Amino acid sequence: MKKIFLMLFFITYTLQAYSLTLNMTRYVYTEGDKRITSTVKNPLDIKYGGQMWVEPYAFKTEGRKKYTSETLFVVTPSVSVFNAQEEKDFDIMMLEDQLPKDRESIFHLNLQMIPEINDSDAGKNKIVLAPRIVVKLFYRPKALADNRQGQESKITLRCENDVLVISNPTPFFFSINKIVSGLSLDEKEISPLERLVVPQDETIVLNGCKQADKYTIGFINDYGAEEPYTYDVQ
Numbered sequence: 001m002k003k004i005f006l007m008l009f010f011i012t013y014t015l016q017a018y019s020l021t022l023n024m025t026r027y028v029y030t031e032g033d034k035r036i037t038s039t040v041k042n043p044l045d046i047k048y049g050g051q052m053w054v055e056p057y058a059f060k061t062e063g064r065k066k067y068t069s070e071t072l073f074v075v076t077p078s079v080s081v082f083n084a085q086e087e088k089d090f091d092i093m094m095l096e097d098q099l100p101k102d103r104e105s106i107f108h109l110n111l112q113m114i115p116e117i118n119d120s121d122a123g124k125n126k127i128v129l130a131p132r133i134v135v136k137l138f139y140r141p142k143a144l145a146d147n148r149q150g151q152e153s154k155i156t157l158r159c160e161n162d163v164l165v166i167s168n169p170t171p172f173f174f175s176i177n178k179i180v181s182g183l184s185l186d187e188k189e190i191s192p193l194e195r196l197v198v199p200q201d202e203t204i205v206l207n208g209c210k211q212a213d214k215y216t217i218g219f220i221n222d223y224g225a226e227e228p229y230t231y232d233v234q
Contacts, residue, residue: 019042019043019044019048019113019115019131020040020041020042020048020050020082020111020113020133021040021041021043021133022038022039022040022111022133022135023038023039023040023041024038024135024223024224025135025220025224026135026136026137026138026175026220026222026224027092027109027135027136027137027138028137028138028140028222029073029092029094029137029138029139029140030140030141030142030145031097031101031139031140031141031142031143031145032142033094034093035091035092035093036091036092037089037090037091037092038052038075038089038090038092038109038111039087039088039089039090040052040080040082040087040088040089040090040111041082041086041087042082042083042084042085042086042087043085044084044085045084045085046084046116047081047082047083047084047116048081048082048113048114048115048116049079049080049081049082049113049114049115049116050079050080050081050082050111050112050113050114051078051079051110051111051112051114052075052078052079052090052109052110052111052112053071053075053078053109053110053112054071054073054074054075054092054107054108054109054110054137055071055107055108055110056068056069056070056071056107056108057106057107057108057136058108064198064201067103067104067105067106067173067198067199068105068106068107069098069099069105071107072094072095072096072097072098072099073092073093073094073095073107073137074092074093074095075090075091075092075093076090076091076093077090079114092109092137094139099139099141100141101141101143102141102171103141103144103171103172103199103200104138104139104140104141104144104171104172104173104199105138105139106136106137106138106139106173106196107136107137107138107139108134108135108136108137109134109135109136109137110132110133110134111132111133111134112130112132113130113131113132113133114130115130136173136175138173141171144171144172148172148222151170151172151174152174152217152219152227152229153229154168154169154170155167155168155169155170155174155197155231156231156234157215157231157232157233157234158211158233158234159209159210159211159213159233159234162207162208162209163204163206163207163208163209164204164205164206164207164208164209164215164233165202165203165204165205166197166202166203166204166205167202168197168198168199168200168201168202168203169200170199170200171199171200172199173196173197173198173199174196174197174219175195175196175197175219175220176192176194176195176196176197176205176217176218176219176220177195177218177219177220177226178217178218178226179192179205179206179215179216179217179218180215180216181213181214181215182214182215182216183214183216183230184216184228185216185218185226185228187216190206192205192206193205193206193207209233210233211233211234212232212233213232213233214230214231214232214233215230215231215233216228216229216230216231217229217230217231
């Protein structure tokens with residue numbers, strides 16, 4: 001009996017247009033929502049499978065795991081098949097609301113792509129690439145929902161022991177797309193140590209800094225657009 005031997009390589013993307021695509025680069029689930037919808041499209045002329053689920057955000061340090069939790073969300077349908085050029089909706093629903101109400105929480109929303117295996121490949125050793133898209137899913141308490149706009153202006157930057165520290169007194173997460181030294185995002189970009197600024201805490205974003213410097217940071221808003229803010233370093 002002939003068998004197909006497959007090696008699956010799971011490749012993670014922040015978001016790239018590779019096979020299946022999502023309609024958003026991030027999603028916000030507001031307290032009280034019955035569901036939010038993620039629209040997935042197959043822009044190719046071949047059939048693709050897709051599996052979607054929510055899991056805790058993968059923080060690198062133990063101290064920051066308080067900002068996420070074991071998943072309280074379910075996605076339906078969890079698995080679907082996309083014909084060529086087909087578009088489908090996935091509903092994200094909260095099973096139980098046990099999250100803090102004084103700040104946001106964050107999760108990963110995963111879309112695992114499942115390529116079709118043709119019958120003609122039977123009996124062949126074959127490497128199958130199974131890319132995965134991973135985007136941010138924010139849980140936002142209802143009391144904070146109308147106060148998100150412009151909150152980035154409340155953060156402060158300081159130079160301490162030759163590292164640049166962002167202090168965020170707000171209850172919101174901020175995602176850094178770009179950081180430059182100067183007054184315009186047209187300047188040469190500096191690669192940050194960390195792109196996610198957590199709420200009500202401090203985040204080290206750069207090695208090397210000077211007091212009285214100015215930095216412009218391009219933050220990603222709820223709709224995936226970049227908004228620049230300029231700060232003096234304390």
